[in-house]
Amino acid sequence: MVIIMRPEATLENIVEVTRVVEAAGLQAKIMEGAQQKIIGVIGDKTKLVSVAIDALPGVENSVAISKSYKLASREFHPQNTVIDVGGVKIGGDEPAIMAGPCAVESREQLFAAADIVKAGGAQFLRGGAYKPRTSPYSFQGLEVEGLKYLAEARERTGLKVITEVTTVEGIAPVAEYSDILQIGARNMQNFGLLKEVGKCGKPVMLKRGLAATIDEWLNAAEYIMNDNPNVILCERGIRTYETYTRNTLDLSAVAAVKHLSHLPIIVDPSHGTGKWRMIKPMAFAAIAAGADGLMMEVHPNPAKALSDGSQSLTQEHYLDLMNGVKKIAKFMKDENLNPIVID
Ligand code: PEP
Ligand code: MN
Numbered sequence: 001m002v003i004i005m006r007p008e009a010t011l012e013n014i015v016e017v018t019r020v021v022e023a024a025g026l027q028a029k030i031m032e033g034a035q036q037k038i039i040g041v042i043g044d045k046t047k048l049v050s051v052a053i054d055a056l057p058g059v060e061n062s063v064a065i066s067k068s069y070k071l072a073s074r075e076f077h078p079q080n081t082v083i084d085v086g087g088v089k090i091g092g093d094e095p096a097i098m099a100g101p102c103a104v105e106s107r108e109q110l111f112a113a114a115d116i117v118k119a120g121g122a123q124f125l126r127g128g129a130y131k132p133r134t135s136p137y138s139f140q141g142l143e144v145e146g147l148k149y150l151a152e153a154r155e156r157t158g159l160k161v162i163t164e165v166t167t168v169e170g171i172a173p174v175a176e177y178s179d180i181l182q183i184g185a186r187n188m189q190n191f192g193l194l195k196e197v198g199k200c201g202k203p204v205m206l207k208r209g210l211a212a213t214i215d216e217w218l219n220a221a222e223y224i225m226n227d228n229p230n231v232i233l234c235e236r237g238i239r240t241y242e243t244y245t246r247n248t249l250d251l252s253a254v255a256a257v258k259h260l261s262h263l264p265i266i267v268d269p270s271h272g273t274g275k276w277r278m279i280k281p282m283a284f285a286a287i288a289a290g291a292d293g294l295m296m297e298v299h300p301n302p303a304k305a306l307s308d309g310s311q312s313l314t315q316e317h318y319l320d321l322m323n324g325v326k327k328i329a330k331f332m333k334d335e336n337l338n339p340i341v342i343d
Contacts, residue, residue: 002076003039003053004060013058014039020056024048031077036060040076067260069218071225074342077262083203083230085160085179088123090203090232091264095329096293097122098162098266099318102308103131103139104146112300114153116315120322124180125150125159126295130166131307132186139306147177154179162205162295168196175200185210185236185271188220198227205232205266210247211239214256221263233257233265234295237272246274246311249282254289258340264292270311276302279313280321287328290339294325 003017014030017039021028026043041048045064053062067073082091090096099117104110104127114125129146131139142149150161162180165171166187174181180203187193188209197204204224208217221231235254237247249272257265269282283294299305299312313321331337 001041001045003062005037006060009058069222072218072221072261081262091292098124098126098295099298100126101299103128107149110149114157118157151177194223198224203230207234207236236268254291266293267291268295270297274311
């Protein structure tokens with residue numbers, strides 16, 4: 001349920017409504033609307049049946065939220081969420097670009113990748129130190145050593161770092177070295193991990209599960225949001241009957257998520273297609289569809305990559321792609337072309 005306050009409601013009115021909600025055993029979250037303050041109510045709303053919320057001073061009206069997720073819903077939070085990661089905004093005017101190798105393989109490999117990523121104009125360096133590989137015999141990542149290389153690369157380049165956390169025990173080290181914690185597709189419904197990662201104090205990027213519906217994905221975000229409003233969603237393709245591509249990149253998820261939620265959404269055309277040749281067209285389309293940014297795999301030598309070389313861009317292809325992405329984003333901004341319809 002959301003309680004919409006009148007524009008002229010006073011701080012005392014808001015405090016009183018919050019007190020009444022909490023006294024009934026529910027949580028109250030205060031949000032800034034465009035004109036008005038909104039108080040989100042989390043918990044079993046039947047506990048409020050005997051309380052005439054709408055009659056409290058300063059209350060305009062109250063509206064039930066129809067979705068099973070609340071904090072992530074646009075009904076709860078009508079304005080787009082913009083997440084500030086050390087001065088870089090995700091969900092703002094400029095697309096947030098996250099690029100780098102699938103896995104951190106060595107200091108040299110990561111630094112070479114970081115220089116390429118920086119030269120193309122991305123703001124974030126990606127690279128897995130903990131790799132959730134399909135086969136237990138595949139390269140599993142450098143773990144803490146890899147995290148240290150990422151932090152060194154940040155020092156060298158000024159890029160922010162995003163890297164995946166795969167276990168509850170991994171949250172503290174990853175939060176120490178990374179600016180954003182990534183929850184991978186395979187862990188999207190690892191609810192124990194989601195609850196704990198919400199407490200880490202840093203923004204979290206939640207990738208869509210391999211076969212997750214949009215509703216399941218937003219409910220997964222809700223687990224993190226219980227403790228942390230700074231959640232970024234990432235569409236990375238879903239499993240369908242198509243086998244030519246690694247996954248089917250669901251670009252319609254951008255429009256759906258923008259309608260249903262206020263959270264920023266990033267598109268990953270590397271995992272979404274599995275083919276480096278398809279990254280550029282899907283990246284262009286994602287920006288045109290209103291995505292808040294991109295995550296892409298870039299490797300100094302994709303043929304030698306320890307993982308996902310076939311969906312990694314070379315320096316040349318990455319720089320070419322970024323040139324186009326910047327032009328599309330600028331054109332859309334200058335022409336005021338916003339594809340997102342919010343009603
Ligand atoms: C990744 O981004 O490194 C990754 C493993 O992606 P996903 O979880 O989407 O498969
Ligand atoms: Mn990968």
